[in-house]
Amino acid sequence: MTPEELSEAISACLHEAIDAGQLVLSEGQTLPEMRVERPKNRAHGDWSTNIALQLGKKVGKNPRDVAQILAERIASVDGVSGVDIAGPGFLNVVLDAAAAGVLAKSILAAGPEYGRSSKLEGTHINLEFVSANPTGPIHLGGTRWAAVGDSLARILEANGADVTREYYFNDHGTQIDRFSNSLLAKARQEPAPEDGYGGQYIEDIAQRVLREVPDALDADDPQEIFRSYGVDMMFADIKKSLHEFGVDFDVYFHENSLFESGQVEKILEQLKGSDKLYHADGAWWLRSTDYGDDKDRVVIKSDGNAAYIAGDIAYIADKRARGAHLAIYMLGADHHGYIARLKAAAAAIGDDPDAVEVMIGQMVNLVRDGEAVRMSKRAGTVVTLEDLVDAVGTDAARYSLTRFSVDSNIDIDLDLLTRRSNENPVFYVQYAHARTCAVARNAADAGVVRSDETFDAALLNTPADEELLAELGQFPSVIAESAEFREPHRVARYLERLAGAYHRWYDACRVTPKGTEDITDTHRTRLALNDAVTQVLANGLHLLGVTAPERM
Template identity: 60%
Template sequence: MTPEQLSTAIVGALTDLVDSGALTLPDAVPASVVVERPKSKEHGDYATNVALQLAKKAGLPPRDLAGLLADRLRATEGIAAVDIAGPGFLNITVEAAAQGALAAQIVEAGAAYGGSDLMAGEKVNLEFVSANPTGPIHLGGTRWAAVGDALGRIFEASGADVTREYYFNDHGAQIDRFSTSLLASAKGEPTPEDGYGGAYIADIAQQVMQTEPRVLDLPDDEAQEVFRSVGVNLMFDEIKQKLHEFGVDFDVYFHENNLHESGAVKRAVERLTDLGNTYEKDGALWLSTEQFGDDKDRVIIKSDGKGAYLSGDLAYYLDKRERGFDRCLIMLGADHHGYVGRMMAMCAAFGDKPGENLEILIGQMVNLLSDGQPLRMSKRAGTVVRHDDLVDAIGVDASRYALARYTSDTTIDIDLDLWAKQTNDNPVFYVQYAHARLASILRNAADLGLSAARGDAFDPSLLSHEKEGDLLRALAEFPRVVAAAAQLREPHRVARYLEDTASSFHKFYDACRVLPMGDEEPAPIHAARLLLVEATKTVIANGLHLLGVSAPERM
């Protein structure tokens, strides 16, 4: 029996009490009830404070309402006991058979277990990474690649229609500096004062000259344009390849330059003007963002007639909404924190709901440690520690898991020595090893001619050991963990859950013999435990998949 099934049972008990006249609830029966695993095993398998929450509305002391509910729940199939604790908590003990039945339900659901329709019908545009194509991906971009892709997977498991989008910044001053840096490198000149350094600039400059052997014969302005067009494409191809190798691919690569060439900026400005949210001042056109919560109004068209930086954001947001996205979620680095207010004001100026139609997540910095010391900046990148410095040191799986394991709004230090270890101290190894061990048990069973119980051959009441119960309750939590990760935009909840569940499995395996030993005859308990093993393997594989991490069969 899962927490969701218990919630349904409690809602049913409340409904029966209201229908019979034994209880009055002016605001109607709640659609669901929070059911949690208590910290102490003496408090049963599950607990709820629903009586405390509803007592005032019902006009009853909490313990009296708890007593009414307890009487109804005790008659519910699958519930072994209901106790009232403290001021009105309900502690519920589930029958072994009802709890054990979950193993069969998980195996039957397979890859779908953990999913829900929480976000069904929601069309989400998830924009992340969007690193400028002026250099290799830095660690901030790598963090968003891991977190963003995991969030997309979690949204999809929750029923959403997700489009992963990369905003390709191919317009503006940073591209000018990039192309002048390439030209200077090709001519053997020093890096311009505001240009880009690093060995990668020389690499790309050489590739451009191989593609266009006569480029240096051109006047500087024409040569720079060649370095711009060819060099940006080369850099962006490398970024896309690195992300692909990291297991992250995008559905849409949106070019910023298109906004300016297609008239999208003009259309966005006209829309805002029609809504009465722009005005002219000092020869410029301003957006009235202060009235929507920004700290001041913003220029969108400068006095020279050129669009201000915000004009591109206006056009891009409107374009997403016109493409039919209900929710536009953008992931930005910590240096963009001050930008959130104006973006939300922009959303409101279009008549949309900030936080609903537009969401912005801010990610903090990532530091790499080796031998306890911060890793030095990359010579190739020139100014930053880059994506490859992490992946080359610990691999894709450990990198993705490590980056998704923490809340995005905290700075993290990744100890390369720890994450490279093939020991249980390494969180991703610990979880992956649990999956490999589960796979090994099932292979060994097959070698003995044994298989997990199926259908009527499965007696869930046999899974009555304390450690079996602990593991089953852990498996039952997975759908709620995934739902919470989706609602709170926190993939790290899945990672931490997997570590806890791997621990519950190892404790179960140490206490409960799954396969017969020696000349021992196979018994129904072995088949039942094999089904529990298969269910656990399914859950860990599903969780790792949500994080974009492999689930190895052997280690």
């Protein structure tokens, strides 16, 4: 029995109790969402639900009394061997071995679809991440967002959402002038401007521009040539790096297009007539303090030019016009103040501020031999995506950047990630997948073949079987919670738990017979459980953009 099937069965019991008049919802009350989860202590049962606690006030009864009413009905559900009431009203459900074991068969039938849901079906989410300025290679902060953002997109899609992966191409502002001036200075073999960019990549792009436009230095406006060609070349390099990292975008949105199309000017004129902006000291201000900002922000400066936030307002309006129900921004640690500003920008165009979500990511540090790695040959002063991938590979880089909550600083131990040992979390999980594949190959060589006819769920009755099945059953709720809380690291941590349960099962249970032993349905059924683990590990690693090797 899958968690979803048990949830549906308990929900049916609840509706039966309501129809029978045992539980009566108070006026205006609605039923809470039914959820089951694994209890922390397995001695308390296979699954637990707090539905009785949620219902107590809604039906005007003590939660334990509600639990008692539900327990009597749940106990009669096929596959349930017992129901206990714990504490203030928790319901702990124990399944019989056959009902628990049939999960392996359900996973094999679902295949890549196991764990996915339609919960977010019909929801269009615009997910903007990375959005590094096209003035240099992607640094570690942007690399973290590339890994986390792409994984989050996959997880949201696994819950039925329509996700647009978007890269905001910041090509409007002084940083582009600094970049083009740096290229021009390098081409002229002059010192870099005081506020310019350094690193080998500036030399490389300057020479590429000269190869493309040999007479660029003799042009009437050489800076414009280096701006135009240099930005395109830098952005092509960024796209290539991201693609090789397994990250591609549906939309590359140019900030400059908002100004060139007149969208910024148009929306500002509209807002002048609303109560979202006010005029003071010769400028127009956004009432961003209404949404938690520390001060109101200038939208139109006293000289009549648009301030930076004007582009943000036009950008949100553009996303919504393209059909986004929700716009998620993934920004760096130095952008915390943008949360209130972007919500205020949404409100300014008449939107629900909650149609905008802002995720803030913290810093990433590389460590080797216990010392921080600070320098990059290519970028000069920062460590880049390429530096990390060159050191540990794409799989280890993506996995290690995704397995931590984004609101925590992380240290990436380069020595650890290059070890082929259980201490290396990505190796630990990938090795579990490779081991399941090896078991399947050995089983085939030994003549062990699984089928629906030989599958007997009741044979999966050892403690190791039960532990492994318990972990497999958690996968759908992990995906749902990862989407709900925007936390892809939950998938990584789950995979490590599943890998641990599998390694212990491997040591305790045999799929192939010993010596001259006969092949039995126990071997065949355990092969099905082994292959179910293969499927779930592959499904989970795919959500993280990490490969699932069959041999290691």
